[in-house]
Amino acid sequence: MNATKDFFMMLSQNKALNGAAKRWGLKLGAQSVVAGTTIEEMVESIRKLNAEGISATIDNLGEFVFEKEEALQAKQQILEVIDAIHQHQLDAHISLKPTQLGLDIDYKFCLENLRDIVAKAHDYTIFVNFDMEDHSHLQPSFDILEELHQDYDNIGTVIQAYFFRAEEDLEKYKNYRLRIVKGAYKEPAELAYQEKAEIDANYIQLIEYHLLHGKFTSIATHDHHVINHVLQFVNEHNIPNSQFEFQMLYGFRKELQLELAKKGYNFCTYVPFGNDWYGYFMRRLAERPQNLNLVVRQTFNK
Ligand code: FAD
Numbered sequence: 001m002n003a004t005k006d007f008f009m010m011l012s013q014n015k016a017l018n019g020a021a022k023r024w025g026l027k028l029g030a031q032s033v034v035a036g037t038t039i040e041e042m043v044e045s046i047r048k049l050n051a052e053g054i055s056a057t058i059d060n061l062g063e064f065v066f067e068k069e070e071a072l073q074a075k076q077q078i079l080e081v082i083d084a085i086h087q088h089q090l091d092a093h094i095s096l097k098p099t100q101l102g103l104d105i106d107y108k109f110c111l112e113n114l115r116d117i118v119a120k121a122h123d124y125t126i127f128v129n130f131d132m133e134d135h136s137h138l139q140p141s142f143d144i145l146e147e148l149h150q151d152y153d154n155i156g157t158v159i160q161a162y163f164f165r166a167e168e169d170l171e172k173y174k175n176y177r178l179r180i181v182k183g184a185y186k187e188p189a190e191l192a193y194q195e196k197a198e199i200d201a202n203y204i205q206l207i208e209y210h211l212l213h214g215k216f217t218s219i220a221t222h223d224h225h226v227i228n229h230v231l232q233f234v235n236e237h238n239i240p241n242s243q244f245e246f247q248m249l250y251g252f253r254k255e256l257q258l259e260l261a262k263k264g265y266n267f268c269t270y271v272p273f274g275n276d277w278y279g280y281f282m283r284r285l286a287e288r289p290q291n292l293n294l295v296v297r298q299t300f301n302k
Pocket residue numbers: 130131132133158160181182183184185220221222223224225247248249252253269270287288
């Protein structure tokens with residue numbers, strides 16, 4: 001199983017394939033988990049979700065950008081997404097990756113790009129979530145978040161339960177709106193739990209702590225064991241529905257997404273769109289090789 005995971009992780013980081021895939025259009029079954037390549041297609045998908053009582057967090061796909069021009073282009077696209085949310089009155093907010101906005105190029109350059117995005121979103125009272133990437137980007141992403149939080153309150157981030165430092169980070173940022181996840185990247189054993197049981201146990205512990213002591217909590221998982229545990233926990237501790245939401249990725253466990261929304265829980269779907277879909281898609285295959293079923297189905301049901 002680990003060999004399969006490593007294989008898809010390796011593919012997700014392949015620069016040549018990442019670059020080439022931008023010219024392919026959505027292929028390999030990615031169309032089942034990516035909501036189109038244009039703003040119009042994304043808006044249409046979100047309108048459908050909103051009609052089902054589900055909100056959205058929009059990811060204009062892109063990461064590991066090494067050219068200033070590309071980062072500025074990404075910023076422009078995200079500003080257009082913010083305009084689209086406002087114009088179409090979508091129940092949606094933004095998710096973005098700091099490396100897409102130039103974190104690997106220059107810290108200050110990235111900070112200013114993010115400031116422009118957060119400031120515009122603030123004008124429209126739209127929330128912006130910083131996705132968390134691999135360990136090498138963790139601290140600078142938190143640093144930018146802290147700097148911007150001095151001026152803007154419409155930002156939050158992600159705590160990845162596989163990191164040993166996650167508990168400390170959760171305590172430090174408990175007054176931010178946080179999404180808590182297991183963690184999607186391959187991380188070294190000196191920094192992160194490697195065993196699923198250990199990651200799951202830490203995940204539950206972090207969620208419980210933030211539900212009891214933190215601001216709004218987004219519980220982002222497809223794991224029904226975790227979801228059932230949370231439902232029992234909030235019931236036992238009289239935690240109101242307004243304190244938390246569940247999140248899942250677009251195209252995954254749609255029936256469960258709808259079931260939770262229909263039961264009155266806040267539900268938010270993570271909606272990725274755009275040409276830069278390849279790395280995102282390969283990480284989903286690495287997480288759960290059964291997701292290959294989606295690919296096969298998509299390939300044969302044209
Ligand atoms: P897993 O541990 O993958 O699965 C646990 C169990 O759940 C499985 O054994 C199975 O029984 C069930 N299950 C899981 N998937 C399915 C399915 N598709 N169909 C049926 N049963 C299923 N990671 C980051 O590192 N940074 C981020 O910023 C980030 N943001 C995220 C945002 C959202 C909205 C989500 C949902 C995930 C995000 N992730 C992020 C990814 C996350 O860290 C995990 O890698 C990913 O969610 C897989 O873990 P899991 O909790 O969903 O369940």
